[in-house]
Amino acid sequence: MKLIVTKDLQEMNEVAAQHLLGAMHTQYRTNIAITAGSTPKGVYELMIPLVKDKEYFDNVHYYNFDEIPFKGETGYGVTMQNLNKLYFDPANIKREKIHVLDWTNYETQDQRIAADGGLDFVLLGVGADGHFCGNLPGTTKFGDLTSRVAEDATPDMVQVLLNEVGGVEEKRPDFYVTMGPKSIMQIKKLVMIANGTAKAEIVKKLVEGIVTEEVPSTLLTTHPDFTLIVDEEAASLL
Amino acid sequence: MKLIVTKDLQEMNEVAAQHLLGAMHTQYRTNIAITAGSTPKGVYELMIPLVKDKEYFDNVHYYNFDEIPFKGETGYGVTMQNLNKLYFDPANIKREKIHVLDWTNYETQDQRIAADGGLDFVLLGVGADGHFCGNLPGTTKFGDLTSRVAEDATPDMVQVLLNEVGGVEEKRPDFYVTMGPKSIMQIKKLVMIANGTAKAEIVKKLVEGIVTEEVPSTLLTTHPDFTLIVDEEAASLL
Amino acid sequence: MKLIVTKDLQEMNEVAAQHLLGAMHTQYRTNIAITAGSTPKGVYELMIPLVKDKEYFDNVHYYNFDEIPFKGETGYGVTMQNLNKLYFDPANIKREKIHVLDWTNYETQDQRIAADGGLDFVLLGVGADGHFCGNLPGTTKFGDLTSRVAEDATPDMVQVLLNEVGGVEEKRPDFYVTMGPKSIMQIKKLVMIANGTAKAEIVKKLVEGIVTEEVPSTLLTTHPDFTLIVDEEAASLL
Amino acid sequence: MKLIVTKDLQEMNEVAAQHLLGAMHTQYRTNIAITAGSTPKGVYELMIPLVKDKEYFDNVHYYNFDEIPFKGETGYGVTMQNLNKLYFDPANIKREKIHVLDWTNYETQDQRIAADGGLDFVLLGVGADGHFCGNLPGTTKFGDLTSRVAEDATPDMVQVLLNEVGGVEEKRPDFYVTMGPKSIMQIKKLVMIANGTAKAEIVKKLVEGIVTEEVPSTLLTTHPDFTLIVDEEAASLL
Numbered sequence: 001m002k003l004i005v006t007k008d009l010q011e012m013n014e015v016a017a018q019h020l021l022g023a024m025h026t027q028y029r030t031n032i033a034i035t036a037g038s039t040p041k042g043v044y045e046l047m048i049p050l051v052k053d054k055e056y057f058d059n060v061h062y063y064n065f066d067e068i069p070f071k072g073e074t075g076y077g078v079t080m081q082n083l084n085k086l087y088f089d090p091a092n093i094k095r096e097k098i099h100v101l102d103w104t105n106y107e108t109q110d111q112r113i114a115a116d117g118g119l120d121f122v123l124l125g126v127g128a129d130g131h132f133c134g135n136l137p138g139t140t141k142f143g144d145l146t147s148r149v150a151e152d153a154t155p156d157m158v159q160v161l162l163n164e165v166g167g168v169e170e171k172r173p174d175f176y177v178t179m180g181p182k183s184i185m186q187i188k189k190l191v192m193i194a195n196g197t198a199k200a201e202i203v204k205k206l207v208e209g210i211v212t213e214e215v216p217s218t219l220l221t222t223h224p225d226f227t228l229i230v231d232e233e234a235a236s237l238l
Numbered sequence: 239m240k241l242i243v244t245k246d247l248q249e250m251n252e253v254a255a256q257h258l259l260g261a262m263h264t265q266y267r268t269n270i271a272i273t274a275g276s277t278p279k280g281v282y283e284l285m286i287p288l289v290k291d292k293e294y295f296d297n298v299h300y301y302n303f304d305e306i307p308f309k310g311e312t313g314y315g316v317t318m319q320n321l322n323k324l325y326f327d328p329a330n331i332k333r334e335k336i337h338v339l340d341w342t343n344y345e346t347q348d349q350r351i352a353a354d355g356g357l358d359f360v361l362l363g364v365g366a367d368g369h370f371c372g373n374l375p376g377t378t379k380f381g382d383l384t385s386r387v388a389e390d391a392t393p394d395m396v397q398v399l400l401n402e403v404g405g406v407e408e409k410r411p412d413f414y415v416t417m418g419p420k421s422i423m424q425i426k427k428l429v430m431i432a433n434g435t436a437k438a439e440i441v442k443k444l445v446e447g448i449v450t451e452e453v454p455s456t457l458l459t460t461h462p463d464f465t466l467i468v469d470e471e472a473a474s475l476l
Numbered sequence: 477m478k479l480i481v482t483k484d485l486q487e488m489n490e491v492a493a494q495h496l497l498g499a500m501h502t503q504y505r506t507n508i509a510i511t512a513g514s515t516p517k518g519v520y521e522l523m524i525p526l527v528k529d530k531e532y533f534d535n536v537h538y539y540n541f542d543e544i545p546f547k548g549e550t551g552y553g554v555t556m557q558n559l560n561k562l563y564f565d566p567a568n569i570k571r572e573k574i575h576v577l578d579w580t581n582y583e584t585q586d587q588r589i590a591a592d593g594g595l596d597f598v599l600l601g602v603g604a605d606g607h608f609c610g611n612l613p614g615t616t617k618f619g620d621l622t623s624r625v626a627e628d629a630t631p632d633m634v635q636v637l638l639n640e641v642g643g644v645e646e647k648r649p650d651f652y653v654t655m656g657p658k659s660i661m662q663i664k665k666l667v668m669i670a671n672g673t674a675k676a677e678i679v680k681k682l683v684e685g686i687v688t689e690e691v692p693s694t695l696l697t698t699h700p701d702f703t704l705i706v707d708e709e710a711a712s713l714l
Numbered sequence: 715m716k717l718i719v720t721k722d723l724q725e726m727n728e729v730a731a732q733h734l735l736g737a738m739h740t741q742y743r744t745n746i747a748i749t750a751g752s753t754p755k756g757v758y759e760l761m762i763p764l765v766k767d768k769e770y771f772d773n774v775h776y777y778n779f780d781e782i783p784f785k786g787e788t789g790y791g792v793t794m795q796n797l798n799k800l801y802f803d804p805a806n807i808k809r810e811k812i813h814v815l816d817w818t819n820y821e822t823q824d825q826r827i828a829a830d831g832g833l834d835f836v837l838l839g840v841g842a843d844g845h846f847c848g849n850l851p852g853t854t855k856f857g858d859l860t861s862r863v864a865e866d867a868t869p870d871m872v873q874v875l876l877n878e879v880g881g882v883e884e885k886r887p888d889f890y891v892t893m894g895p896k897s898i899m900q901i902k903k904l905v906m907i908a909n910g911t912a913k914a915e916i917v918k919k920l921v922e923g924i925v926t927e928e929v930p931s932t933l934l935t936t937h938p939d940f941t942l943i944v945d946e947e948a949a950s951l952l
Binding site: 265266267294353356 | 740741743828831832
C-alpha cells in the first residue's frame with residue numbers, strides 16, 4: 001500500500017488524474033473501472049478536456065462496478081446516469097468502449113471481465129463507513145464476487161436505496177448490484193481517493209492496518225498494488 | 239484465482255516446478271520466497287538438477303518467509319535448516335543469493351523486501367487448518383506484516399513449538415517469526431500447493447470462496463494472481 | 477539480451493520448455509507464437525505429455541509466424557503441417573486456440589494480433605545464415621511487418637521454395653508469407669534456440685553485438701527481453 | 715509503435731508529462747531517463763510544480779543518457795548542467811536519486827543500470843537528422859551499448875562539439891559519451907517527443923517504417939513499447 005497525502009483537494013484530484021492517465025496510455029487495450037459519486041467530480045473535470053475526442057485513448061475500455069436500478073424503469077440506473085453526466089458524456093466517450101454492468105448481466109460480470117483479459121485499473125472512492133463500490137458493511141463478504149444486495153440486507157438499506165433515487169418512493173428499487181470485494185481485488189492496480197475531515201476516521205483505519213469485514217475497504221490494504229490518495233483533511237488523524 | 243487439478247502428486251510437483259522455473263527466467267533480478275516442509279519436497283527434487291550450478295539462474299534471489307529458533311542457539315533455525323537440506327545445499331545456491339529472515343531482523347523484513355523491489359513470486363504450502371507460513375489460526379490477523387508469535391498466542395502453541403524442534407524440550411523456543419498475511423499478499427504472484435486427502439477439506443474451503451481469519455489462507459483467494467495447484471486427492475471434495 | 481549456454485541439446489530443450497511453460501501459466505489469456513522446423517523438435521517432445529489435454533492451459537492461444545503454401549492446394553501450408561505434426565496434433569491442442577497465418581490473411585496479421593492484445597511470447601529458431609521466421613537475408617527489411625516474399629526476392633529463392641516442398645516442382649509455390657522483423661520485435665518476450673556446430677558462427681555474430689540487415693536475427697539482440705539459449709556446440713566460438 | 719498527434723506544442727507537452735507521471739507512480743523503485751535540450755522544456759515546466767518536494771515521488775530514480783564534458787573541467791558536463799537547470803534544480807530532486815553518467819563511468823553504465831533492475835522509462839527527443847541521445851548519424855551502430863564518440867567520428871563533429879559548449883574553443887572537448895542504440899532499446903517503455911515543422915521530415919521517416927542506421931532513431935520504431943508524440947506541425951507530412 002502506498003499512501004499519498006496531498007495538500008488539498010485540488011492536488012488530490014490532480015494526482016488521481018495522473019494515475020488514471022498513466023493507466024490509459026498503453027500500446028494495446030486497457031480496461032479501467034471508474035467510480036461515480038461526488039468525490040471524483042474534480043478528477044473528471046480535470047480529465048474531460050484531456051480525454052475528449054482524443055483518438056489516442058481509443059485503446060481504453062471503461063467499466064462501471066455497481067448499479068442501482070430505478071424501480072419500474074429500464075435504461076441506465078443511478079450509477080451509469082451519474083457516470084454519463086460526470087464523465088462519459090462530457091468526455092464524449094464512445095458507447096462501444098463502455099461495458100455496462102446492470103441488473104440484467106451482473107451474474108456474468110466476473111466471467112465477462114476475465115474474458116476481456118481482466119481489469120487493469122480501478123479508481124475507487126470510500127465511504128465514511130468504509131464501504132467501496134456497493135460493498136456496504138453487512139452487505140457482502142470479502143470472498144464475494146459480483147453480487148445482488150437486497151433491501152433487507154441491513155436494517156437501513158431501504159433508506160439507503162431511497163436516498164440513492166432522490167427520495168422518490170415510487171422509484172426506490174428493492175436491490176442493487178455490485179462487484180464484490182473479491183472482484184475488486186482481482187484488478188491489477190487499485191487507486192482510492194478520499195478528501196475532507198468526514199473521511200479522516202476511515203483513512204486512519206485504512207492506514208492502521210486492521211482488516212475486518214465490518215470496514216470493507218480494509219481488505220484493499222492487502223492488495224499488492226493499492227494506492228490511497230488523500231488530502232490533508234482526510235489525513236488529519238494520521 | 240486459478241485452480242489447477244493434477245492427476246497425482248507427481249504432476250502437482252511438475253506443475254509447481256514449471257511455475258517456479260518460469261518465474262526464475264528473467265532478464266534482471268527476481269526475488270522469490272519458497273516454503274519448507276514436506277509438501278514441496280518433490281518439487282525441489284525435480285528442480286535441483288535443473289538449477290544446480292547453473293549460472294543462468296544467478297539473477298534469482300531467495301527469501302524464507304518464517305523461522306523458528308532453536309532455544310539457546312544461534313545459527314539457522316528450523317525453517318532455514320530445512321530449506322538448506324531440501325534445496326539450498328543440494329542445489330548449491332550461493333549464500334549471497336539467500337536473504338535470511340530470522341528473529342534478529344524480522345522487524346525490518348517488510349522494509350528490506352520493499353527496498354529490494356518487492357517479492358515477485360512465492361511458493362506456499364497450506365496446512366489442514368488453513369495456515370500458510372507461520373500464520374496459524376489465532377496467531378496473526380489479515381492486516382499483519384511480519385510478526386513475532388509467542389508461545390501463548392494459542393492454547394496449543396507450546397506443543398506446536400515443541401513438535402517443530404523434534405520434541406526436545408530444551409530446544410523449544412517460546413516464539414517464532416513469520417511474514418504476515420499482508421506481507422504475503424504484497425507478492426506479485428502466489429502459488430500454493432496441496433496434495434493428499436488430508437488437504438481435501440481445506441482445498442474445498444479455498445475454492446468455495448469464504449474468506450475468514452479462522453482459515454488464514456482464505457485471504458489469498460482474493461489476490462489478483464493466485465494459483466492453487468492440487469492433486470486429485472486434495473481435490474476430491476470439489 | 478540474456479545468453480544461456482547449456483551443456484548439451486537435451487538441456488537446451490529443457491530450458492526452452494521451461495520458458496514456454498512459464499509463459500503459459502497465466503491467470504488470463506496468453507498469446508504465444510512457436511516455431512516449426514527441426515530445432516524445436518526436442519522441445520515439443522518434452523512438452524507434449526505436459527500439455528496434452530490439460531485444461532489448465534486453455535488460456536493459451538497459439539500463432540504461427542510464417543507459412544509456405546503448396547502450389548495449387550488449399551488447406552494448411554508447410555509450416556502449419558509441420559506444427560500440426562510436431563506439436564498441435566500430438567498435444568491435442570484445440571483448433572479454436574490456434575490462430576493460423578496464411579496467404580489469405582497475412583495482410584491483416586499485425587492488426588489481428590494487436591486486436592488480440594499483442595503476442596506475449598515467441599519461441600524462435602535461427603538459421604546458419606541468420607534468418608528467423610521467413611526473414612532470410614535479402615528478403616525483408618528491419619522495418620517490415622508481415623510480408624509476402626516472392627520467388628524473385630533473392631537469387632536462390634526458387635531453390636529455397638523447392639526444398640521447402642520436398643523438391644516436388646509441381647508443388648513449388650512462387651512466394652511465402654512471414655511476420656517481419658518489426659512484427660517479431662513487437663512481442664513482449666523473445667526466446668531463441670540454437671544447437672550444434674553449424675550454428676556456432678551465427679551465435680557468435682549474435683553475441684558480438686553487430687546489428688545488420690545482412691544477418692536479420694541480429695536485430696533481435698536489441699530487444700528488451702531477448703533470451704538466446706544455445707548448447708555448448710553452438711557456443712563453441714564464444 | 716503508437717503515434718500520438720496533438721493539436722499543438724502545449725498538448726504535446728501535456729501528453730508527454732502524462733506519460734512521465736504515470737511511469738513515476740509505482741509501488742516500488744522506478745528508474746527513468748530523461749532528455750535535456752530545448753524540446754522537453756515545456757514538459758518540465760508542467761512537471762516541476764507537480765513534482766517539487768513531493769515525497770510520494772521518492773521512489774523515482776533519474777538517469778541521464780549522454781554527457782559532453784567541458785574541456786579541462788571536472789564537475790557536471792553540458793547535459794547534466796542543462797538537466798539541472800531545466801528540471802532537477804527547480805523540481806528540487808534529491809541528489810541521491812540522480813544517477814549521473816559521465817566520462818568517468820560510461821564504460822560501466824549498462825552494467826550499473828542492469829544491477830539497478832533496468833530502466834523502466836525514457837523520455838527522448840529526436841533531431842532533424844534522426845539522432846537520439848548522442849547517437850548522431852555516423853557515430854554509433856545499432857548494436858552499440860554506451861559509447862565514447864571522438865571528435866573525428868564524423869566530418870562535422872568538431873563543429874558539433876564546439877556548438878555544444880557555446881562556441882568557446884577553450885571549452886571544446888574532443889569527445890562525448892552516450893548510451894547507445896542497444897542501451898536505449900533495453901528500456902521497458904520509450905516515449906519520444908517532436909514538435910514543429912523542422913521535425914516533420916524525420917517524423918515522416920519514423921512513421922514510414924524504414925529502419926536504417928543513417929537515421930538512428932528509426933531503430934526505436936521496432937521497440938515493443940514505443941510511443942511517438944508529435945504536434946500537428948511535426949505531423950504535417952503524414
